[in-house]
Amino acid sequence: MSEAALKEKPQHAGFLKSNLREYGMMISLFAIMIFFEVVTDGTLLRPLNLTNLVLQNSYIVIMALGMLLVIVTGHIDLSVGSVAGFVGAVAAVLMVKFNIHYIPATLICLVLGGAIGAAQGYWVAYFKIPSFIVTLAGMLVFKGLALAILAGQSVGPFPPTFQKLSSGFIPEMVPDAGALYPTSLAIGALLALAMVWLNFRGRARQEAHHIETEPYGFFLGKNLLLFSIILYFAYLIASHRGLPNVLVIMVALIALYAFLTTRTTIGRQIYAVGGNEKAAKLSGIKTERLTFLTFVNMGVLAALAGLVFAARLNTATPKAGLGFELDVIAACFIGGASAYGGVGKVGGAVIGALIMGVMNNGMSILGIGIDYQQVIKGLVLLGAVCLDVYNQRRA
């Protein structure tokens, strides 16, 4: 194998074009943030508001990670809101009524979520029943079950340690630090450094193998921007009460799923199933099992989201989870996932969720009623997908 043969390059024109979707999404997010920052007179990026924004949207982001995989395989899961609500209700009954310690209770809830996902995925994967129908049924079933086990009433409050899942912050290591939380700031700085280091290492590795890379200036600028943005947000977060626990969970999950989808064989195979199920099957991929597993995964993440939401409200209500599925699905499609399967990125889904979150938050600050908020969000979803389809046709 000569080294010359390795001079495969994502051509620059093609490179920019193929990545425009991602960057475009990121740019839209920043444009929306700057817009609301200006029209709310700087309220949006106040440390308190930013922390709230994270807390408010964490469960959407968590579920969007699972939904992305479901959508990539060419399916949909309409039941996630109901499942999250149901699991929250189960958690409340276990912890409040039966006084079970929060660790086993949490584990039971996650396993329950996985079992629910398995029950739905079984019909979709092995019986080829359209996921739309199976999960529509699931949506009704679990909404009803949540009502039943709560007997129509709210159950709470949760043990204080469990509440920490949503409303807690990481402990401060430096005593008497004052207004700024140094530990959180340090973690943020470390994260920023780690990401930049990973990028540089990847580039060095590519260069070592004579794979052409993006222009150096562009690469440097991108990393500088990434570094400063993460550091700035870390600073904002650190000047309120430090890193929320749920943000730590969220970032860890995002990293895990980004790695899973881009670098592992199972991730590659999931995209293959969505891209062309028959070809994937004839290439020796166990398509049914993969579809099944994406639903199990979705169930676990919906359960986690349900726990986070219940802990945040400090009570389980029969209405919890209502309409979550719509926000989650919208986040994936705004983030560039294709309804036909095979296309979509973790980063895109996360950005999609953040766009929805920032818009909710910004419009609420502006005092726009819930009525017109929905109108605007609907139009943004349609616009984002139209733009995406238009770009693909032109390409």
Next chain:
Amino acid sequence: MNALLEMQGISKNFTGVKALSDVRFTVRPGEIHALVGENGAGKSTLMKVLSGVYPHGSYDGAIVFDGEERRFRDITDSEAVGIIIIHQELALIPLMSIAENIFIANPPGRFGIIDRGTVQRRTRELLAKVGLEESPDTLVTNIGVGKQQLVEIAKALSKKVRLLILDEPTASLSEKDSAALLDLLLEFKAQGIASILISHKLNEVSKVADRITVLRDGRTVDTMDCHDGAVEEDRIIAKMVDRDLEHRYPKREPKSPGPAGGEPIFKVSNWSAYHPQHADRQVIKNLDFEVRRGEIVGIAGLMGAGRTEFAMSIFGRAWGQKISGRAEIEGREADLSTVRRAIDAGLAYVTEDRKHLGLLLAEDIRKNVTLANLRAIAPARVIDDVEELRVAADYRARMRIRCHSVFQETGKLSGGNQQKVVLSKWLFTDPKVLILDEPTRGIDVGAKYEIYCIINELADAGKGVVVISSEMPELIGICDRICVMNEGSFVGEFAGGEATQEKIMRAIMRKGETRPKELLA
């Protein structure tokens, strides 16, 4: 006599492949004009240009119909002037009635409310014209293919038709149905409707056609007038083929069959399979089959003979149910119960339908090449991207895949290069036996030659190669041995040197006397 249709200097390119170049084609009023040529000669493409499937602007040249230059934007435009095309794959909706199908686009009625009485009456009239006695309410799914073809023609007649284009109308019809259809064409001719008949069946063509135009590699070779004395089939074939077989296929030293050749590398015995939907229909009937090391074995047969079904039932039971039989690879019994196990046992199946069954069209070359053997580039299930790129670049060079880079989407490659990507994918699994199903379908002549060379190299490297093809000259040109399949059984076997198209056809006919006579597939 003024021409009804004149196509002047038509050229059409697909990404990288010249499908038509400077084609001239005329149709006189009320004549039956046959269009013949090999697979991939450009017949269907020419008709798609004519009917507006490829709109004005996507090709070069001019279409003059009825003395006026026409620029069709889509199929509605060409139908408006009376050019009606009936495609090879029927465009009927199976679960609707005959009447609903005929008036699917423009049902008679007012304010969008369908006038059922008129639909019934006119359907009866149209069915009478094509000689069908079915009730208009019969569901299309409940009538045979021959009658469905007639419904298509009735549908065409429901519009104002001046020129009827039939793309291989008799390919799947019995002899009786074919004869009825050809009589119908003659009747239309008497009424002044001109027809273009695309067909591989030269006996039919010479029976009804007034003139015959031969296309080859996207060019008009000749137009022959059948009234200047009968046109001999051999003369047509000579014009269709032209290339002598010597130069169309790479040289090969045939491995002699029998014990002198390599030992059997792959063997199935008493193999049977049933239709996936109709459990009582045995499609593959207790076959015995073997391939030796370094041997290229061809499987010949007509469409529907069961060749693809046989191959896919072997390959991890990807087709059929109640599959039974014994398979051996290198003398040991092989477990072929799932696709994964079949691949692990050393089997590879290159599908006939690379777009739907072979490729991830939206993904790049790199991801397609490694898909069936991710293990090799992913220790501990984490993909080594540099290694993956190295593998893809290696196959790109070895197979001469023409592309900008291995990051190019496979959907944007030409057919030949797509086929090379599929072949690369299977070679990367390092198989012992490869089954290639129609490996050169829909790819141009140059790429075909390259594929043949690759097949030769594989055999020389000691693999067993099975080639399924409907193009008999191809099998005769590249195979060491040819097995003939018909209706799920092997009905003949020839050494590569002895096989001729006539012998193969005769083997097929002997078995199924009632089947239509197909000359060139």
